[in-house]
Amino acid sequence: MLGPGGEKHGMKDEAICAECHQTVSREDIIRYGNSVICAACKPIFLQRLREGATLPTMETQFVFVGFWIRFWAGIIDATLWMIIAYPILIAVYGRGYLNTSGFIAGPVDLFVSWILPAICTVGFWMRKQATPGKMLVNARIVDAYTGERPSMAQFIVRYIMYFLAALPLGMGILWVAFDKKKQGWHDKLARTVVIRLTKRAS
Numbered sequence: 001m002l003g004p005g006g007e008k009h010g011m012k013d014e015a016i017c018a019e020c021h022q023t024v025s026r027e028d029i030i031r032y033g034n035s036v037i038c039a040a041c042k043p044i045f046l047q048r049l050r051e052g053a054t055l056p057t058m059e060t061q062f063v064f065v066g067f068w069i070r071f072w073a074g075i076i077d078a079t080l081w082m083i084i085a086y087p088i089l090i091a092v093y094g095r096g097y098l099n100t101s102g103f104i105a106g107p108v109d110l111f112v113s114w115i116l117p118a119i120c121t122v123g124f125w126m127r128k129q130a131t132p133g134k135m136l137v138n139a140r141i142v143d144a145y146t147g148e149r150p151s152m153a154q155f156i157v158r159y160i161m162y163f164l165a166a167l168p169l170g171m172g173i174l175w176v177a178f179d180k181k182k183q184g185w186h187d188k189l190a191r192t193v194v195i196r197l198t199k200r201a202s
């Protein structure tokens with residue numbers, strides 16, 4: 001997960017270009033209003049403005065990722081967690097663990113099922129703006145108003161509020177399917193949206 005120092009530094013300073021939706025180094029971006037534009041896209045962007053195009057908004061510059069793609073990304077993440085966690089949990093609590101109906105079976109369960117997912121998820125969000133599942137479907141979490149990397153506070157709010165959104169029969173999560181900006185309640189409260197990143201051209 002951790003790359004060499006340079007890579008780590010590079011990722012931290014990446015931004016998503018509102019025009020080509022590729023991740024670009026922060027040193028190569030131009031800001032125009034709320035938009036982040038990479039150097040390669042600047043001429044097209046300015047040309048479009050000269051031709052009378054209105055300033056881009058979050059709605060016009062990004063494609064929001066909808067419910068089903070995010071559902072499958074969630075399945076991928078859950079599967080990854082099960083592959084890692086179940087052998088540990090079964091080793092500690094025995095095969096009976098899979099049949100227990102209790103909320104938390106013990107300290108190891110508390111750590112593996114609750115604390116570890118929180119650390120890993122927020123960690124991935126901070127570094128990649130996505131969990132492995134979201135990365136596979138080219139989805140990235142961005143600030144709903146600037147399109148930039150959300151703050152750690154936003155990610156923490158998003159993580160906690162996800163559980164709140166799931167409580168009323170999953171309604172807050174299902175909201176993604178009907179929302180204009182495809183935000184769940186956790187997105188609304190954290191002021192985030194999930195956008196599609198185009199694959200980097202070779």
Ligand SMILES: [Zn+2]
Nearest residue numbers: 017020038041
């Ligand atoms: Zn660009």
